Amino acid sequence: MKAYSEHRQISHPRGLLFDMDGVLLLTSQSPAQSWQEVACSFAPALDLSAEALFEALQRSYQSYQRTIAHDPEQQRRDRLAPFETRLEVVEDALASLHRVHKEMAVEMVHAYERLRDTHRFLAPHALEVLQFCRQRSLALALVTNGNATYQRLKIAQHGLASWFDAVLIEEEVGVAKPDPRIFQQALERLHLRAPEAWMIGDDLTRDIAGAQQVGLLTIWYDASGGGLSKENPVHPDWIVHDLAELCSLLTS
CATH class of the missing domain: 1.10.150 (DNA polymerase; domain 1)
Structure with a gap:
């Protein structure tokens, strides 16, 4: 776990926005x-x-x-x-x-x-982290691009719906990440302002850069551990390699 933007102080949130594919759900076959x-x-x-x-x-x-x-x-x-x-x-x-x-x-x-x-499975510690967030009374939103039927099926197959106060799927809301409107809709459904929430995603353009447009603190989930390339213009506030690290961030 590391801070990327040294100038930005992290503060405890009232809510979190999660991407689904590549964050909560991973695949064992390419x-x-x-x-x-x-x-x-x-x-x-x-x-x-x-x-x-x-x-x-x-x-x-x-x-x-x-x-x-x-x-x-x-x-x-x-x-x-x-x-x-x-x-x-x-x-x-x-x-x-x-x-x-x-x-x-x-x-x-x-x-x-x-x-x-x-070959799709819940990411290691995904349910533990969601349970931890619930125990701390944090508002949670799932924000994902894609076809509603496919995404709803994944949500049902892996028992994710009950953990979230709001689920925003591109086809249902009519807008996709990185458009800032989908993040703003998530905040509105959680009754939060941008400084009160974090966005956790694996896609630097769609999840991180998109969320930063509305002022969310961003956490990049780098499951592969490859790190940021020097050429990448997107600077997440924090980088984690395991979802369990979120629990440490939330209690630091």
Whole structure:
């Protein structure tokens, strides 16, 4: 645990805003590993090698990422229509291999999403930290981008809803991080002012820079321990590598 902004004094909050994916929920399998497993499962039925199918999926995905890289509207669609965009990637990959098969493409996306669910788990100490916050009567908000159906399913699967006074999901509130309006809405629902709350997130642009626009004290969850790059312009107020460190911050 370390302070990054030496000039800013930390004060005990009345509430906390948490990101979900990458903070409270982690995954034990990367997207590439999930697609590789899908390729191994479906390649025989398509009369392909697993390697050829996986490489086609990777090429299609990389091409798709380049297409949306500088298009905010397409990035929004990517978050809000995940099944449709994944299906397009798979169909393009199959077409490149001369294996046009709509039903198989749909099955592949379903298989991929099941793998993502299977390999998702609560971050170490996540529930302990939430319980600690509740014991201290702190107001809590969950602030997450993405499709409401997908995000609500994750929340239900991991029993997160009961811990939070407010849940703000991009599709439901009509605005996404890093737009300051979503943080302001969270504060309003918690009946707090910005100086009374902290934001905990893993994405320096969406979570940290976005929250700083409304004056929240920010804590960057660096689970990998990679640290900040020298080129990064975003300066979180604090950095933690384990969620349990939040308990120490709240009692310091």
